[in-house]
């Protein structure tokens with residue numbers, strides 16, 4: 001090897017060594033500053049009662065997180081600090097937190113978590129009003145007295161507090177073909193038949209124990225037919241979740257009225273020792289109208305809608321003896337009197 005070559009090689013090795021040394025130094029430098037970073041946050045950073053508590057620092061700063069990103073990374077997973085914000089709480093939120101179409105929408109997060117909002121309340125306040133911070137106030141959008149615990153928050157019409165039952169089931173579905181939606185609207189909101197309430201088919205939570213019905217464990221739908229559905233007559237009324245049908249309900253014609261119970265002046269209407277309904281088994285999520293024409297719950301196969309055991313009457317004549325319930329066109333005029341568990345008989349004054 002020529003001396004010149006040797007010289008070049010030596011210089012090269014030296015330069016490399018120095019470079020490696022410097023690189024090592026800078027690594028060393030990092031290792032040294034790491035413990036120092038303990039003091040990056042002031043005492044009280046994790047003490048909720050301290051003004052230096054990181055939550056309070058951020059609150060005073062309108063929750064501007066830009067400075068945190070420098071060390072905890074822009075995704076807040078820890079970055080060079082190795083301390084992820086998410087190791088302690090589900091904050092910072094994703095951008096979709098208030099976007100109903102996003103998979104990060106807060107409603108979806110809550111449902112996925114069996115509706116538990118205890119974690120949210122730690123920052124957003126026990127009463128959801130934000131612990132004094134407008135940015136944390138759930139009630140800006142959930143304006144009812146109960147805030148997010150209002151009965152139409154998770155099911156029913158979010159924009160109309162009088163409609164607390166599906167359509168809009170727990171998962172946001174509105175198709176009446178689904179058992180979770182089914183015939184709620186036709187029982188509760190849209191038609192001219194019965195006055196029905198939640199408690200006829202469910203055990204309902206009240207404002208004080210609202211959390212009980214969704215907090216414990218996996219969500220379980222409970223259908224307990226009661227009061228009107230049974231009405232002291234139909235004690236075997238039942239909803240079968242497998243076939244999605246209701247059977248033996250008073251409402252759908254599981255009734256009998258005995259001639260012997262009727263006052264003598266009314267017994268003329270009986271053609272048998274009792275009047276009986278048709279005891280229909282109905283499919284909860286079949287809404288094509290086939291299950292509820294007049295005559296489905298009471299009526300005979302020859303087309304009369306007066307029940308079996310009742311003198312046969314055309315629909316236009318019911319008004320003569322049941323004028324508080326129907327009109328001469330066979331339309332229900334007072335739904336509080338039809339399917340109310342009562343015999344509503346009165347001779348029409350016009351006749």
Ligand code: HEC
Nearest residue numbers: 037038040041045046054058067068069070071072081083
């Ligand atoms: C200059 C870098 C840096 C910045 C900026 C920074 N942090 Fe940190 N943070 C760290 C390091 C390093 C740790 C880990 C400390 C340790 O080792 O205990 C840490 C830890 C934390 C901890 C947990 C403390 C513990 O003892 O476990 C919280 C909470 C925290 N940071 C919040 C924040 C918030 C909120 C911001 C923005 C306002 C922020 N940090 C900005 C470097 C930083």
Ligand code: HEC
Nearest residue numbers: 054055056058059068072083084085087088089092122123
């Ligand atoms: C070591 C656990 C821990 C880490 C890590 C942590 N926090 Fe917190 N943070 C808490 C606790 C505890 C609270 C009080 C609420 C609670 O109990 O959940 C809180 C509350 C907050 C609040 C609420 C302030 C308020 O007024 O309600 C904000 C904002 C916050 N943290 C931001 C952050 C950010 C940003 C990071 C990551 C840079 C972070 N935190 C990392 C434990 C932590």
Ligand code: HEC
Nearest residue numbers: 063089090091093097098106109110119120122123135136
């Ligand atoms: C560690 C504290 C903390 C926890 C826990 C927390 N949040 Fe937040 N949340 C905040 C802060 C701070 C803001 C406002 C600043 C921001 O959006 O970054 C906020 C904002 C929001 C917003 C947007 C508010 C608006 O007006 O735009 C929604 C929605 C929200 N949070 C829902 C929830 C839900 C639901 C939970 C429980 C699953 C929850 N948060 C848990 C701290 C928290």
Ligand code: HEC
Nearest residue numbers: 115149150151153154202204206207210214219220221222
């Ligand atoms: C935070 C969400 C949420 C709120 C708020 C809420 N519910 Fe529910 N509700 C649910 C969930 C979840 C179910 C169960 C559905 C399932 O198991 O699939 C349910 C079911 C029901 C049922 C059917 C019976 C049952 O046990 O399945 C009724 C009736 C009901 N809720 C009434 C109410 C009333 C009344 C209120 C207000 C006092 C209310 N809900 C508030 C989430 C909520």
Ligand code: HEC
Nearest residue numbers: 098100107108110117120124137138141148153154158170
């Ligand atoms: C920016 C407005 C806004 C804020 C702030 C807000 N919400 Fe909501 N939240 C909504 C809307 C809108 C819906 C209904 C979306 C829908 O139609 O399904 C909703 C739905 C919900 C639901 C029902 C979940 C479901 O999909 O069935 C719960 C529970 C809830 N929010 C809790 C909270 C809590 C807790 C906070 C505060 C931490 C909060 N919300 C803050 C707008 C908001």
Ligand code: HEC
Nearest residue numbers: 155164165169170171179180187196197198201221241284
């Ligand atoms: C005529 C009977 C009946 C009435 C009245 C009724 N429900 Fe239901 N409800 C059902 C049936 C049947 C289901 C489906 C159960 C199943 O999926 O196994 C159901 C399911 C539900 C669910 C669960 C939805 C889901 O996504 O899982 C909620 C919530 C609910 N009902 C709320 C109400 C509320 C609130 C009222 C009163 C405003 C009410 N229901 C009145 C029969 C009824």
Ligand code: HEC
Nearest residue numbers: 251252292293294297318322330338339340341342343344
């Ligand atoms: C979903 C089942 C059902 C359907 C459909 C139905 N009814 Fe009834 N109807 C009943 C039941 C149950 C009674 C028993 C009395 C009561 O509880 O009001 C009844 C009673 C009556 C009575 C006697 C008066 C009374 O209420 O005591 C008349 C009249 C009557 N229905 C007319 C009609 C007409 C007209 C239609 C069609 C527009 C109709 N019903 C459709 C279930 C039904």
Ligand code: HEC
Nearest residue numbers: 257262266269305306307313314315317318320321343344
């Ligand atoms: C001429 C009078 C008269 C006419 C018309 C009449 N009913 Fe009745 N209906 C009665 C009497 C009386 C009873 C028995 C009342 C009692 O037991 O106290 C009765 C009982 C009933 C019952 C069982 C008990 C109850 O009130 O729910 C039904 C259902 C019923 N009628 C339906 C009809 C229908 C539907 C029509 C028209 C197609 C009709 N009725 C026309 C006199 C009449």
